[in-house]
Amino acid sequence: MIHDRYFFLNVILLAIGTLAIRGSFIAFSGKIKNSEKLRELFSYIPAAILPAFIFPATFFHRGIVESIYGKERVLILIASGIVFFFVRSTLLIISLGLVLLYVATTISTI
Amino acid sequence: MGFKAVLPIISGIIPFGAVMGSAFAEAQLSIWQAILMNTVVYAGAAQLATVDLMSQNAAVLVVLATGLIINLRFLLYSVAMSPLTHDSSALIKFLCAFTLTDQSYATMMANQSKFQSNSEAVQFYLGTAFCMALTWHASVYAGFIFGNFAPVSWSLDFAVPLSFVALLVPSLKNKKYIAVAIVSSILSLILYGLPLKTGLIATALLSMSFAFALIRRKNDS
Incomplete structure (x- = not known):
């Protein structure tokens, strides 16, 4: 309480x-006062901080697909990243990633 | 425009909000206390950590230090937002600051090439912030009332890293940005175990130092 x-x-x-x-x-x-150099430095913030959200959350997650040591999220994340590079659709990458993960975990539990 | 741009990534917010809502309920807080904290603090990760600490009756200083250290990353966003809000009114500046989140900031940065002026960027940002706030509050209160409603088998928590990939890829404009992202990825794994979730801010600061070194090297050559 x-x-x-x-x-x-x-x-x-x-x-x-x-x-x-x-x-x-x-x-x-x-x-x-913001100099041009400072603005350039700020443009690196997404590249500096977003991987710090993505990788620990994916890499340290304990999955259930034993054949790949429970690292199905890492593989699906890489696959989704490659697809996004060509298609550039946020909705597609999220849907694809979630469907692939659902299929992988469902198959492994059968 | 900003509201529409952030819509695809809110699927990652809903389960996080539901977890926050059920944490409020488990800590035996009233709905009014949940609404108060969720409104005035409005920072999911910090709220989750501090509600847990408060349930254990931790010292005020410990609760405060934990919450603020987790929120330190907002300082970087605030620095990056400051050139855009240069000509904005005090009210707009307050709204931009109050609603600053990882997702709305990253969505705005991913779309920055589309803006003709600072006011257009701020307008876009406020659209993303409004959508984020609406989704966050709705999912937290749903979680408070119904518990964590998303089936575990859907793994909706995975939508968060997926949505960040979608925000990261467009920001990798050339080899230098890719190098910074690789350094950040490696450091985030090495520094993950640091206490009080300081690994995140340590990774961000070291990666920004690396970016600074790259910029200086380019200017020297």
């Missing part, structure tokens, strides 16, 4: 801290 005062104190402090992190640079965007 979480006590009300303890809960509200935590939530309010978290909300203030999170907004400060999110808003710090946006709030002063008119006052900070």
